[in-house]
Amino acid sequence: MTDRPWLASYPQGVPADIDPSQYPSLVALMDEAFSKYSDRVAYSFMGKDVTYAQTDSLSNAFAAYLQGLGLAKGDRVAIMMPNVPQYPVTVAAILRAGFVVVNVNPLYTPRELEHQLKDSGAKAIVIIENFAATLQSCIANTPVKHVVLCAMGDQLGLLKGALVNYVVRNVKKMVPTFELPGAVRFNDAVAQGTRGTLRKTDIRPDDIALLQYTGGTTGVSKGAVLLHRNIIANVLQSEAWNNPVMNKIPAGQQPTSVCALPLYHIFAFTVNMMLSMRTGGKTILIPNPRDLPAVLKELSKHTFHSFPAVNTLFNGLANHPDFNTVNWKNLKVSLGGGMAVQGAVAKLWLEKTGCAVCEGYGLSETSPSASCNPVTSTEFTGTIGVPIPGTSMKLLDDDGHEVTTLGQPGEIAIKGPQVMAGYWQRP
Missing domain, CATH: 3.40.50.980 (Rossmann fold)
Known part of the structure; x- marks a missing residue:
């Protein structure tokens, strides 16, 4: 336990680790979903299921x-x-x-x-x-x-x-x-x-599933090599993390997530599309999240439980005059990622939906989720939460030594089954 003190902060029922070897590939995960949930709606788009x-x-x-x-x-x-x-x-x-x-x-x-x-x-x-x-x-x-x-x-x-x-x-x-x-x-x-x-x-688990190009903020855009087992691990980690609240969806309601983040972004790819596959959920596809009236009009037609988004989207929606045309009462988890969520935005979102923004942290290189606040949180913390199941983090100084003093800056080092194999053709 001592090497992972954050486990004490896990909500009840969230495991310390997950087993990514339960699927040999993402294809096996999808095949299971196709047979198990064949008659369910997988995607809803412009009124078509x-x-x-x-x-x-x-x-x-x-x-x-x-x-x-x-x-x-x-x-x-x-x-x-x-x-x-x-x-x-x-x-x-x-x-x-x-x-x-x-x-x-x-x-x-x-x-x-x-x-x-x-x-x-x-x-x-x-x-x-x-x-x-x-x-x-x-x-x-x-x-x-x-x-x-x-x-x-x-x-x-x-x-x-x-x-x-x-x-x-x-x-x-x-x-x-x-x-x-x-x-x-x-x-x-x-x-x-x-x-x-x-x-x-x-x-096989070690075969490459996708090349996820990073923003190129540090020079030229590089391809993060994500293996089948990396994405599988992050899907299972996300599922385990969300379970304490997603388990509360009433029987007979299909778990439904809003996909307003672009699927080419690893956040939506894993946490919307692949996670929904695993849980037999319905994904509401939003082609243009910048068109807020269209987003709200679409959402007013659905019952939904999970909403991964970025700060700008939470802000734009919460301040929109049509916000109340949508029923937000079934929302179980509002996941904030991709950029820092602002306190004022999170406060307004909680006031208007009753569902606190649960901020996580990750990157293309970690498929993407590495840490998150407990989904049972009733308020916004302004932190990146704790490492998710099977993940370890430590802070290192410029010489690679672990930072032990509170408040001392360091670089985050992440270890876990979701960490990429490397950069494409860049050892």
């Missing part, structure tokens, strides 16, 4: 299509999209096919995109047409050979899908003209894959 069974069959077909391109196990496939249903389908497809996910920020400039595609060695990219012009301007200088194009309305059915695509392209003018000869449309790729067969790939 996608079940686990549908996600299963779509990703299976798309995985078969990707394998048919002649890519080899371990090849990298980039994803450049906002939160649309094609995102989770594509992630599942890439992993099931034995490839590596490369998450790309859709707001990248051509220069940033070119760097990431070259650095990762991505041979294929699945991109929403809104950003295709960015790709067009740099694709010649990258190893990308295959492009799959998505549109906002792809998964909304014929009529609604056509209408949404028309509005996005012609009314809101959100799709700049582009030319990408040989690009295949997402729905066509899935249809093609339906006629093929997905070859089972042997995926």
Whole structure:
């Protein structure tokens, strides 16, 4: 116990450690979810529900299509999209096919995109047409050979899908003209894959699941190499951490999380998408969190329990005139991450929702969660909490010695099953 004094602060029922070896890969975790929760809603997007069974069959077909391109196990496939249903389908497809996910920020400039595609060695990219012009301007200088194009309305059915695509392209003018000869449309790729067969790939815990590029605040943007077991560990750690309050969801209610953070960001990738897979939860996909009226309008239609967000979003929503059109009473955990949460924002959020912002700390390199405040907290602490199950932390001075005096600055060193294998091609 002495080497982990923080265990005394754990809420009742939270284990000291988790066992990431219960799944050999993220594919095994997803396969379990697809069979166990097949009839449940996995994603809700613009009024359309996608079940686990549908996600299963779509990703299976798309995985078969990707394998048919002649890519080899371990090849990298980039994803450049906002939160649309094609995102989770594509992630599942890439992993099931034995490839590596490369998450790309859709707001990248051509220069940033070119760097990431070259650095990762991505041979294929699945991109929403809104950003295709960015790709067009740099694709010649990258190893990308295959492009799959998505549109906002792809998964909304014929009529609604056509209408949404028309509005996005012609009314809101959100799709700049582009030319990408040989690009295949997402729905066509899935249809093609339906006629093929997905070859089972042997995926091990130490195989790479994704390259998660860091912000590049310290020089050039680097790819954190996250293994299947890293993400599995963080999913199980997050589940164990949230259980004291998520266990209080009334029987018959499906655990539901709001996904307003972008899925290309590791916070949403693990704590929204993958954690929901594990728990059979429903994820409400918010494509543009900056459009606060649209966010609140969408949330007013749902019962939800978990809301991971960043300070700016908590602040924007809590101060919005439409805030009370949403029923916040079922909210069990408001997770703050990605940046420091401000005390005034947390105070207002608690006043308005009755659910304290529970701040955590992590980084792309830790898949991302490393520490968090107990979810049973009834007030905002302004701290990063305590290390989550299976995680150790210590503070080191400039010479690498442990800092022992309270108030003395040091660098945080983190050890745990969620810590990355290293930086891509940068020993």
